Amino acid sequence: MTQQTLTMVRPDDWHVHLRDGAVLASVVGATARQFARAIVMPNLKPPVTTVALAQAYRSRIEQAMAEVGVSKEDFTPLMTLYLTDNTTPDEILRAKETGAALAVKLYPAGATTNSDAGVTDLLGRCIPALEAMQRVGMPLLVHGEVTDPFVDVFDREALFIDRVMIPLRKALPALPVVFEHITTKDGAEYVRDAEGPVAATITAQHLLYNRNAIFQGGVRPHYYCLPILKREVHRLALVEAATSDSPRFFLGTDSAPHAKGLKEHACGCAGCYTALHAMELYATAFDRVGKLDKLEAFASLRGPDFYGLPRNQGTITLRREPFAIPQELSFGDESIVPLAAGESLPWSMVDR
Numbered sequence: 001m002t003q004q005t006l007t008m009v010r011p012d013d014w015h016v017h018l019r020d021g022a023v024l025a026s027v028v029g030a031t032a033r034q035f036a037r038a039i040v041m042p043n044l045k046p047p048v049t050t051v052a053l054a055q056a057y058r059s060r061i062e063q064a065m066a067e068v069g070v071s072k073e074d075f076t077p078l079m080t081l082y083l084t085d086n087t088t089p090d091e092i093l094r095a096k097e098t099g100a101a102l103a104v105k106l107y108p109a110g111a112t113t114n115s116d117a118g119v120t121d122l123l124g125r126c127i128p129a130l131e132a133m134q135r136v137g138m139p140l141l142v143h144g145e146v147t148d149p150f151v152d153v154f155d156r157e158a159l160f161i162d163r164v165m166i167p168l169r170k171a172l173p174a175l176p177v178v179f180e181h182i183t184t185k186d187g188a189e190y191v192r193d194a195e196g197p198v199a200a201t202i203t204a205q206h207l208l209y210n211r212n213a214i215f216q217g218g219v220r221p222h223y224y225c226l227p228i229l230k231r232e233v234h235r236l237a238l239v240e241a242a243t244s245d246s247p248r249f250f251l252g253t254d255s256a257p258h259a260k261g262l263k264e265h266a267c268g269c270a271g272c273y274t275a276l277h278a279m280e281l282y283a284t285a286f287d288r289v290g291k292l293d294k295l296e297a298f299a300s301l302r303g304p305d306f307y308g309l310p311r312n313q314g315t316i317t318l319r320r321e322p323f324a325i326p327q328e329l330s331f332g333d334e335s336i337v338p339l340a341a342g343e344s345l346p347w348s349m350v351d352r
């Protein structure tokens with residue numbers, strides 16, 4: 001008989017963009033309905049580069065939570081620091097001592113949205129900060145794409161492995177590293193086979209779509225994110241990794257909201273908005289390959305295990321029942337188009 005319901009330990013999102021200001025309340029509520037905790041990305045303008053900025057951002061998130069009726073028991077934002085060429089070991093140690101940040105995020109300068117202040121030369125400029133992180137066991141989360149404009153956009157992740165990941169992990173073998181939002185077979189195989197404390201997050205869009213989705217009958221800006229969707233062979237490798245028994249692959253939506261007008265634009269922003277329906281999307285992807293039984297480990301168990309945090313109390317339940325994805329949602333004073341807007345998914349979250 002076809003499985004109709006799926007109850008599992010409450011999941012967490014190990015990579016999300018909550019943004020700031022007028023739109024913060026609209027997105028934090030969506031994430032908190034789906035997840036108990038989330039690793040909040042620091043690529044604001046200006047970026048969250050210090051303990052003081054991380055503490056202030058956490059307070060704004062908590063204020064926005066209160067505005068939409070989410071209590072601190074219901075949802076915990078896990079903060080990150082944005083690594084720059086000038087991040088000091090002191091700042092890292094302060095972040096660890098105060099609990100202001102759980103991890104540090106590497107944006108290679110120019111790689112993605114709000115990465116201008118990012119790192120220009122990781123091994124040349126950031127060794128003191130990275131050594132401090134290794135000493136205190138603070139994970140480095142990486143946007144793993146080279147930024148060399150001569151490298152084809154579809155090859156930027158694979159080249160990052162050779163040019164940055166391997167030398168980095170050779171220099172600092174005990175530093176915990178999360179290869180964020182992997183999109184290639186190369187990324188999945190590297191993480192599966194590497195030695196030491198390495199893991200990867202995988203988004204729902206990279207499990208559900210290949211690059212054809214960006215060009216289906218015309219250009220589709222809502223399927224444009226970074227790293228960009230790849231060929232089918234890569235999607236299949238990601239599905240295999242996510243649904244495998246490896247402890248190294250876990251859920252990170254990379255829900256990255258941009259106002260509709262900035263997506264449907266001559267130079268559209270990168271990012272898919274999935275906070276609204278993340279678990280419905282992941283359940284759909286796992287169900288398609290008959291691996292619903294692996295969803296709990298991916299969504300709820302392996303992330304906290306990697307980060308050394310307790311697993312969540314409480315459960316959620318998904319039911320095989322159509323979920324109609326709205327055409328758009330409000331986003332501060334503007335609107336936002338969720339991934340697969342107007343379509344229907346076979347799974348709905350019914351209870352938590």
Ligand SMILES: NC(=O)N[C@@H](CC(=O)O)C(=O)O
Nearest residue numbers: 017112113225226256270271
């Ligand atoms: N994923 C994206 O396409 N965009 C993210 C940045 C990022 O995670 O690289 C964003 O902040 O908009």
Ligand SMILES: [Zn+2]
Nearest residue numbers: 112143226227
């Ligand atoms: Zn990224």
Ligand SMILES: [Zn+2]
Nearest residue numbers: 017041254256
């Ligand atoms: Zn992201």
